Amino acid sequence: MKASLKSIGNKGSYVFNQNKKITQLGKSGRVEEAIKMFSQMSQKNTVTYNSMISAYAKNGRVNDARKLFEQMPQRNLVSWNSMIAGYLHNDKVKEARELFDKMFRPDLFSWALMITCYTRKGELEKARELFDLLPNKEDTACWNAMVAGYAKIGNYNEAKKLLDAMPSKNIVSWNSMLSGYTKNGEMHLALKFFEAMEERDVVSWNLMLDGYVELDDLDSAWKFFQKIPEQNVVSWVTMLSGYARNGRMLEARRLFDQMPIRNVVAWNAMIAAYVQRGQIEEAARLFIEMPERNPVSWTTMIDGYVLIAKLDEARRLLDQMPYKNIAAQTAMISGYVQNKRMDEANQIFDKIGTHDVVCWNVMIKGYAQCGRMDEAINLFRQMVNKDIVTWNTMIAGYAQIGQMDDAVKIFEEMGKRRNTVSWNSLISSFLQNEFHLDALKIFVLMTQEGKKADHSTLACALSACAHLAALQLGRQIHHLAIKSGYVNDLFVGNSLITMYAKCGRIQNAELLFKDADPVDVISWNSLIAGYAINGNATEAIKLFEEMVMEGVAPDPVTFIGVLSACSHVGLVDWGLKLFECMTEVYAIEPLVEHYACMIDLLSRAGRLDEAFEMVKGMKIKPNAGIWGTLLGACRMHQNIKLGRIAVEKLSELEPQKTSRYALLSNMHAEAGRWDEVEKVRVSMEGSGAQKQPGCSWIEVKNQIHTFLSGDPKQCRTAEICNTLKTLAAQIRNTPLAVII
Template identity: 35%
Template sequence: MRDKFFQSCSCYIQIQLGFTQVLNRRQPRVQVYLTNCSSNSGKIHTNFRTYAHLLQNSIPSRSLGSHTHFNANSYMSYLKRLIHYNGHATDARHMFDKTPQRDEVSYWNRLIQSCAKSGNLKTAHQLFDKMPTRNVVSWNAMISGYDQYGLKEKVLNLFCQMVHSGVKPDQFTFPSTLRSCGFLSALNPGKQLHGYIIRTGFESNAFVGSALIDLYAKCEKTGDARRVFDEMPERDTVLWTTMIGVYAQNQFAEESLKLFCKMQKEDMKQDSIILLTVLIACGSLAALAQGKMVHAQVIKAGFHTNYIVGNAIVDMYAKCAAMKDAHRMFDRMSERDVVSWTAMIVGYIQNGYCEEALKLFQKLLWTDVKPNRFTFASTLSACANLAMLELGKQLHAHIVGVGYESVLSVESSLISMYAKCGSIDDAALVFNQIASKDLISWNAMIAGYAINGNGKEAFQLFKLMIEADMNPDRITFLNVLSACSHAGLVNEGCLCFELMRREYINLVTTNHYACMIDLLGRAGQLSEAENIVNNMHIKPDALVWKALLHACRIHANVELGERAAEHLLQCEPEEPSNYVLLSNVYAAANRWPDAAKARKLMKDRGLKTQRGCSWIHVKNRLYAFVAENTSHPLSEEIYAMV
């Protein structure tokens, strides 16, 4: 009955009376009382003040006997609850100052750890500064707290103070400090720390070794990371996972797969994380055979029911262009989240099945899974690729309804969709409504003007972008040069190209040279175009020679065309369109026998041109047409109309 009374206590007087009555009772009853009163979040700080008062004044140490230490531990536990669940760090600190155990380092450490883990770093540091003595646990508590909440510079400063104070770091100190060096890309301090680790004998510790590998990876020193890995006397699953992940994250997918094969030979246990990493590497390399082997290992290990691993398998098959396998895996998944659906939608789009992507998106809307910004952005690109303006507008309305209209990635996708569907005014309207434009949104709008033939608008927007202190990238310059080329803006294109070569030379690729050659070629300035090719700072590729050959076709310049064709066929001898382009150069100059020879050469090499395809969207259905195709049920009527 008395226990029930304690459980119902809520006011200060009741707590005092109830606790006073239990003082002479068994100690476990006090523990029950504390547990129940601490669950009342509104009164917890009052309860603890009462307990602190009673602990110091009302309970003689002789009456507690062997339970004195137990009470101190209980008291610390509830101080930690006070911090974690109620955020009363200051109250906990003041109460701690009144306890008899405040001179014991372990109690200081426990309170500091609680404050640090709950984000009360100011209170934690105040307690840390007041400590009569500090040990390695004290320093680790503060270093770990600052590391957890992203204050990496403070971590490094604390570590230096720790070393200077004469306290030796341990295996729990180094990982946080190494992570901070990696986060700050502080390679030199990281190397100095590595040397200190070797001197103190912690280089063989698996956790420290893993942190070292991660440090070098974040500083783009993959070779150094591999050396640390190779020099480890014993390598556990964590180390293997870290190193394989480093290769995968730094675009060394092939090395990632090789290391995974080596891990298998050493009969190391594989967890879901490492299999997930290897699946990503297989997708990056489009390594279907290896991906299927890893899929089999996932099933063997029992991880196939994990929806995160399932998502990685779907994504891997999609990147390997194995959409049937991807859909089979998708259908077998017992649990599908928004990542699962988005991976399938993106896979269909990347492999040219935009209509299937839209059908899958419609199915998604009938489920309980809510599309996210990536889902909407991907689906908008499918609408753009199929030029389905009405469906794009419906999707835009849905996006507004769910509140994603102000997300930059979605806004940029909306701009691209409207532009590719020919509604450039709607694209400009979306662009102008963006409060804080990023590089992607600027590029999307410039590209929109370019593909719609608005060269002047594209160039003016580029100038506004520069004035807004937004640094252009390769895509920006490519869009501007393309816009100038199709609009015949030779002077503007030359200004853009000169700016790029003068201030952004590292961004220049053969694509930009090809655009510039196309610009000059369309304007009839073939000698200037050839001069640019001859003075390129990088080796011309097939794209450059094709642009020059195309210009020769426009102006029937056979002599220059033959020189360009010679280089082009050396670069791409198996590309049939190159022979067709050369044939068209001869045809433009009325040299029909030579034109026939070029096409005969293509046929003799067993090359065939790919047929063109056009499509039309009627009543929510897409119809595709290829030359000489009679598969459509109304093909006779269609050809009769044509």
Template identity: 60%
Template sequence: MKLKQGIRSISKAGNHVISHNLQIIHLGKLGRVEDAIRIFSNMTHKNLVTYNSMISMLAKNARISDARQLFDKMSPKNLVSWNSMVAGYLHNNMVEEASELFDAMPERDNFSWALMITCYTRSGKVDKARELLELVPDKLDTACWNAMIAGYAKKGKFNDAEKVLDQMPAKDLVSYNSMLAGYTQNGKMLLALRFFEKMAKRNVVSWNLMVAGYVNSGDLSSAWQLFENIPNPNVVSWVTMLCGFARYGKIIEARRLFDRIPRKNVVSWNAMIAAYVQELQIDEADKLFKKMPHKDSVSWTTIINGYIRVGKLDEAREVYNQMPCKDIAAKTALMSGLIRNGRIDEANKMFSQIHARDVICWNMMIAGYSQSGRMDEALNLFRQMPIKNVVSWNTMISGYAQAGHMDRATKIFQAMREKNLVSWNSLIAGFLQNNLYSDSLKSLVMMGQEGKKPDQSTLACGLSACANLAALQVGKQLHEYILKSGYMNDLFVNNALITMYAKSGRVENAEQVFRDIECVDLISWNSLISGYALNGYANKAFEAFGRMLSDRVVPDEVTFIGMLSACSHVGLATEGLDIFKRMIEDFAIEPLAEHYSCLVDLFGRVGRLEEAFNIVREMKVQANAGLWGSLLGACRVHKNLELGIFAARKLFELEPDNASNYITLSNMHAEAGRWKEVERLRMLMRDKSAGKQPGCSWIEVQNQIQHFLSHDLAKLRHENIQIILNTLAAHMRDKCNISDMESAYDIL
């Protein structure tokens, strides 16, 4: 009797363990890690399957350190435990850790070897993977060979992949499909087609690979032709073709195909809903969503994302509230919507409710804080993040750059173990947007020294830095590199080249770059027109504007800033006013402060100060520093002290630390003999400049950028000398009554 009770008790306990193990696996799939941990902690009986399930679940939910702690506590461990931990490292792209654990394994099976080979190939270490393949004891095991073929093929090393395929003692269909996948995923569809036609055996996977390859290459006609010939298409076949139509905006064809699917499963429904969401047809997507016989987490998340994309955040939240099991993907989707709408604190509440946060979730919240300028909170999250990827680091660099803290951005960059192209571009662009042009160029040089090749974004930033420094020689060197590296067809780079040459005074070079562009865009025209304006070529600016309109390119706000600036530089007041009116009446463009600033500068240059001031008083937008600066400069030239004082006071409010405004007003007071005001302004300047970073100027001499700091005693301080000379001249004129002092002052 006791024996039977004991057997029943053991059997009952065993059933509980199995039940709990299944629950852990299910909760892991839903991303409910804390619930799985709670079940695990409360289990009175645990077996090896329990521990292995927990390791796998934690690793797949970005809790790799917790998985490792559990693995280390296990005693005894079996081969599945070791394989689960290696697979966990593979899932989190932690190659070195996987390699160390693989080396420490007391025993290995074919799966262990295949895991490690896959780990190396996915991280691009195909040579190490090949070395490992040579050591595999069971040469007849196809999994290791197939992993090696897939690794080579994915990297585009087709000759090496084919050699491995030829050397295989026993090939299976997976071997051929791995090779085919390499061709199709790299867009080599001619090679793929030849290989596909030579395959002795094909299955539906082979056909699907070809259809997907043509879809990814944009050849929908060939994809459709192949799809129609599939002997027995499965749901992947249908969904692949459906997604192909959707990707290229053929929503009607996608719906027709969807309606033809003989047995629709949840994947096909989700694909069609996603197609409507992509086209922003949220009502159609919602209709289909409501018709679905069975919905999974992807269905709910897709419709939530759809509402977010069209700006219907309340509807997205309503769908989220109806969702039976809210997984991490749905929570992250709603969180992204809140961030996109500037509701950061609400997003943070959602973030705090997510217990099993993946790296995407962490990065999204950090990016939200960064984009809102809340860098202390972004840094706090960044420090808490258990596993940081390169996106996390790059987000912090961009955030600090956007907030103007390039010293902190640089520290983050220097602390990175592995930097990618985005890391370098974020740093270089950060220096550029914070007017640290020399540092931007230095970083570009360092990037080359570390063996990283710049892309079009890097080169455009470098050219912009050269433009702002007027560093023509450095800009020419970049131009030579662009010619050699094949980026001359990139419109982004060409437009930056036009600006660089124009700002360096080389208008002919800018024109040549413009002529060499096959298909110019609005930015190209704007760059050319602005270049003409900057160098005083008003007639050429008008010619370019006329050609632009002839080519049916619609001008924007920037175009008219260039045109008004061109008129201002040569004093074409009537023409400038006509352009301004045309902008409003013909092109329905609302004037910005920059447009008014150009008008004020234009009227100020020709002495029509009252008209300039009336423009400021009557305009509908808020005046900026550039506008008041233009008025102050005009008052300085035409000796209108009263209006100049008014403009200067406005400037002191907008940019209290800009010394040039104080200097200009001081000069005006000096000319009027108002010495007390001159002294008061100089004292005010000293107080403002205390503890401030000194002003900096630069010039390119013999291919070197020479810097001039305002407090650098090693360099002449031209501004102070100018103030002193102006003060002395005005004082002499006031006291000595020298008749020819006007001409002497003009020389100064």
């Protein structure tokens, strides 16, 4: 009998120890080891299943947790609560509520779980609905959750009403109210409430301290820190972090050295402070001195080395970790991704047992940014729990390599998951690939579906209007910006200046610039470029000088605008002076766009030899635009010798385009060299170059109509041609005096 009891006791002890190990493995992210241990256990009890459910849920595998929950031979309240907590941990509130509603008799912990979840997400109506249904109104935890929820969103009156109505308060009740004030930066109200509190503990003091630190009011924080009756590690770390965040590293280190007790959190805080300031060597010294390290310690140091691109040191630390942590592995993957070392990133990714959403997204983004979309889509299809970042990353990835059809497919596949960022991503993708009309169509569709445009949406839509010179639609978007409160946003304001300038309404652009507050270098550049494209070179140069007088440093875009202005009106000397100023005064290395402006400027003035010498002396390889500009000038000034050179260069850069042959042919024709014209024609046919169809568009009644030469699908082409023929006949038959 005694032997039998001893055997039962041993089995019970074995199961207890295994359950404990499963829980620990789940907490440390070693879920694969937990699964292996669970599957090998010959005896399992309800606690075993509950431990495994928690291990799955804590590591993002909530679907596996639910399968195990459904397979349980017996469930207790802890089982239900573990599954609900798992859903909430993975932000699946809807599924948690459905499970809660199926419970036969939820206990107070179940109620508190759901109410707290709703309050933390700011869904106070749902939280209040549950709270009002609560059978036992004596539970302080639920009251505290409601007080904290209302205080968090700044509804202090409702929070205070609940606090005063509580059947019994504890210190958590008072701190819940105080936390609302401090987290929202209402330190005057916080201090008043703090002084009136019936009881306080170190948490109360630390909440006040943290409030001052978050506002960067370090003097008040320090005074408060000194008054804390019994400072704990949190007090010291909060003050230390405040100093570190504001770059006051000497004071932070002094506090660290003075700490009576330093636990691993304190060491990690100091190491993180050095890492954030780029002082990785000092961080490494502390890391070596640490009496004990936890996964945060290792991850912080790996992050630090990644930040300064010392990937070999980061990898060495990762390999030395006692057991791998997904945060550290993701940090290492991120480092490889940032440096486009995707194969090495993939090696680490493959070693991770259970990938979280962040890890998946880092890899997908890396492949997308490298243009390796086949691998990106492969990971995307394998990923079970995609979040909004995943979908938006895929849209941006396809856009980057110009595959807009695939970007649209991903967007459509998202369905109701689309958010404003998704719409903005698609609109900006069309802009990026110069499909301005499509960008506007998506913008219109977005508004028709009742989605609210933000500052980024409006800026993109205005940019599309600017490129299409769609003034009427641009004005409507301007009114929408005023109604939605974004008209004073810097990005929207700059886009409005550009839109009006490119639509020929330079006075509107001027008014917007004068009324804008604040302005940045982009604002100045937008108006300078506006003057340039409208032929107001004098105003552009004047504004440039005013910009410099205001102390705003010009950037490369500034000089493109002002040099373009000089080119438009032939201010050669001014242009040469500004080009020299750009390199010698502002140390801006010329881009191909700057050279294009200068070559255009010299070419228009007939100074072709100087223009050609500048092309030969360029520090960067001339592109087709440079040679095209020179070729156009050669035709204007009948310089066939230079024209031939330009055509040869263009043939190398753009073998499929015919425009160069047409220009050279016209030059020979104007000089009466018909044999040469025939030779050019033969050369064009032999090159395989194809003439590109012409394209134009017009805005009528807020609609953009596009016309592509020779397009059989063009709506009403025959009708348009017939109308043109009729008009041409009428003009021929109308006396000149009548026309005049």
